[in-house]
Amino acid sequence: MSSSFTDRLLGRVRLGGLLALAAPVLAIVFAALVTSIILVLTGNPPLHTLLLLVDYGSQPRTIVNIVNLATTYYISALAVAIGFRMNLFNIGVDGQYRLAALLAAAVGGALVLPPVLHVGVTVLVAVAVGGLWASIAGLLKVTRGVSEVISTIMLNAIATGFGAWLLTTDRLAVAVSGSNNIGTKPIPASGQFPGFAMIPGTQAKVFGFIVVAAVLGIAYHVLFNWTRFGFNLRATGASESAAVASGVNVKRMVLLTMIISGAVAGLVGMPQLLGASYSYSLDFPTGLGFTGIAIALLGRNNPAGIAVGALLWSYLDNSSDILDLEGIPKETVIIMQGTIVLSVIIAYELVHRYRMSAEQRRVSRQLSAGTGAPAEGAVA
């Protein structure tokens, strides 16, 4: 085989022209088919369900929600993708962002600072906490050889417990007025990230943090394609032995990648914290890190692809609310999402295999036509 599966998965091998489009289209058609079959089997009309989703999803208010949630998903997926680029599986984004958001909320709520500086300090705390928490997994990997897959899963559980311990009224939390919820002290206006009402037809505001997310996406592209560090990182991911031979310190790269991934993960909670809730309470969204994994896979670790994946995922999540009202379980959407992930990766594999064999046929045809000699060996 000329390229490994990971190479193809991570987009290191490019599929040309129409074939590049064939895979995602194939996958979405297949996922729609599977979901339709499930809907028909359980007695719901598929087309009607789909129309409900489209209709509800195109209302202005829902669009704002879709964009906002997609912003969060996008950052989460970027954090995961940074690790993927080096064959590091950071499942710990979930714990990293929750701990980071909690501590950043506590610091942001306690400080009195001028507007821009206040936001800056809060965000910096989040980045530092995320990076530090991820560095534990990185250190364990480089010094003790512990697989990051297992250590980050364990660190997620530890972050949950540690967060629950911190978020008690003895420590960081205060009672939220008008409910029996508790949360950190609300961040004052100087520490909030203003949003803007850019969708016509609704007063709801799009998170200002979307700008930061876009900058992150560009930074990601620049880092991996235009810097020496990015080159080393991709080289290590593609072939560790080759990277070592050319003088890359693999351990240092593993640790750095993990820390950068964690630092970006620290930002995942920020759009919600600085743009909507202003406090980390018991009902702060969880599980965003796992969604990030799926979206990073969908987007094939490409910043533009991830954006499309994040929007699709967020669209399905938000528009599914209508289904329950219509008596269709909204979990239909989760099944659809799982199927999309599976079929996307299978579709890429199939398209790739097709292209390989087409290529081989073409070469052998040319060879036999040109020389008349047997083309064996040249093909392999």
Next chain:
Amino acid sequence: MTAVAEAAAPPAAPSPARRFRLGWRAALLGVLALLVMMSVARVVTGANDITSAGTIGAAVGLAVPIGLAALGGLWSERAGVVNIGLEGMMILGTWCGAWGALTFGTPWAGVVAGALGGALGGLLHAVVTVTFGVDHIISGVAINILGLGVTQYLSKLVFTDMDGGGETQSPRIPSIGNVGIPGIGDGLQSLERTHTFLVADLAGVLRGITQNVSLFTLLAILLVPLSFYVLWRTPFGLRLRSCGERPVAAESLGVNVYYYKYLAVLVSGALAGLGGAFLSIVASGIYREGQTGGRGFIGLAAMIFGNWRPGGLAGGSLLFGYTDALQLRQGGTSVHALLLVVAMLLAAFAVYQLVRQGRGRAALISGVFAVAVFAVFMVTDTVAEQFTSFTPHLTTLLVLSLASQRLRMPAADGVPYRKGQAK
């Protein structure tokens, strides 16, 4: 990542360190020593629950689902397929187990249904990873999403209409019978009540493992030696493991690698499904959403902890089951007492390193850790309940960071294989 692992290995000791082989006698001695330490900790702290029959019984019960998931992981990884979808297959098992037991009115139908449900997840994993050669971890992640979505969808459809059921939980499930060795329960209990040093602890442990044991638990325990026998003592097992070590070589000897991989992943899913069915049928008596609580992942950790061997993973599962059980039984006090046990263990380890292995620096590090844990034990009275909730996870992390260099996974674990790829 081999280079990292190798580079991270400590420099070879001047005299070759004595290799530690775990024989029957050493294992028995180790268990006894552990019991003595726990007994000391119990007498010193008064945390009677650390060796009570209730705790031990609960520990076995909590270890079963983790152990079944770990066995599932063992089967598939021995055939070279990484199975991070255990969690999803377990979730399928919880739902199918409850559904089967309720539909056919007997819990054993639930056991079978749970295994079949898990196997279905395994089949999907096999199709994706073996036939299509897609990355194993990605397929696992997708299966975890799907398992959750499908069961939530189905329980809305099925359990909502049942009497006593709801959108996120099932009605009560008929229970499986318990068995015990008759005639010794009362005697052991009165012995345990005396709180005598060592005697009461032994009685507690014995009562915990001989009384009120679910038949499902017995079945699960039997699956461990059975897996060992099949995988290590039969030609079938040899072929299956050869697919995880070097599929190309296996192929050249006429082994149908696809067939063995498929079978292994199917069994893996069925075992994880059994673990899920245990949770819904035995552990809680109903299906509840989110019941697995990441036990599939813990099972995976237990398998790695056990060095991809049945005996090791059973030990790992018991450790997790035990720490899990402790938090339910006077969590703060019990886990606090456990700190003393950990300090003693570390001290004993330090002595072992110094005397038997002659590794002065390593012994010093262990010794410092022992003193540190002891200091924490002395200055605190109890451990906050939020901390006890992640005791199993922290234990995993610590054990792996101490032991991971001695672990060896199947050589071709997680490597996609295609027939005829060797030229």
